[in-house]
Amino acid sequence: MSTPSDGARAIVYGHIGDVGEARARRELCSPGAGDFLTGVAQACLPRVRGLRAGAAGDRALVTVLLHYALSAAAVPSHRKVSVRGTEVDIVVPDARTLAASPRRALVICLPEDATPGGLERAAAAAGRAQPVAANVAVALCASAAGSRVEAYSVEDGTLGGILGRARDFLGSTGGGRLGILGSPAGAEQGADVHRGPQG
The missing domain is CATH 1.10.390 (Neutral Protease; domain 2)
Structure with a gap:
């Protein structure tokens, strides 16, 4: 099916x-x-x-x-990883960086609940893995009007902005190698990092 x-x-x-x-x-x-x-x-x-x-x-x-x-676009990222016991949909540049230095990592949430409250709950949940609130963004199909989180929406015509956001973020932090899905490892730093199935 x-x-x-x-x-x-x-x-x-x-x-x-x-x-x-x-x-x-x-x-x-x-x-x-x-x-x-x-x-x-x-x-x-x-x-x-x-x-x-x-x-x-x-x-x-x-x-x-x-x-x-x-x-x-060769933007380095990990998908479906667990950091500090919290599953993250997408992290740029990688899970190891998020675990070791959250200021140098961008988390992108893909929530099912597209209401303003649902977006805020998704961002708050991601905050358990990414304590730097400014480094959490949400991507969705529905309009994000009325939401107080950084959101990129298909209906609003803003989804494509997430690529520029990720590239600008990498440029500002000097983070990331070109490529995708490098080793999340992190064990040598004692990080709680586990990569889940890729979607």
Whole structure:
């Protein structure tokens, strides 16, 4: 039986195939990467919602898009990791940095509950792994209007801004190597870091 993640992945990769893989990767490494990502997201959203998977489908779309975009743009990141006993959806540049030096890591939450309260709860939960509140962002399909957290939304046309945010963050901290999914290790620093299944 197909899952929301399977459906979203098929739609996103089908759209990228129509655009052309080489062009998509070029666009995601260009200064216009954010606009390109937002365009792909907005093109795919009606089809994903046509699957009638509700909040799980919305979350799956953002998850697939960000995993693809971060990889294509060579932004170093770890996905689905546990740091200090808290699962984190995406961390830039890596889980080891988050565990050892939170000021040098950006956490991106992908909440299912898209209400303003749900976004705030997701950011607060991420705060157990990332105590620097300014280094927590939320990405979602629904509008983030009324939310007090840093949010990037497909409906609001702002999802693509998360790529610029991640790149600017890395530039300001001097963190990260190019590439994705390096070793989270961290054991030598006594960090509680565990990588979960990739989505």
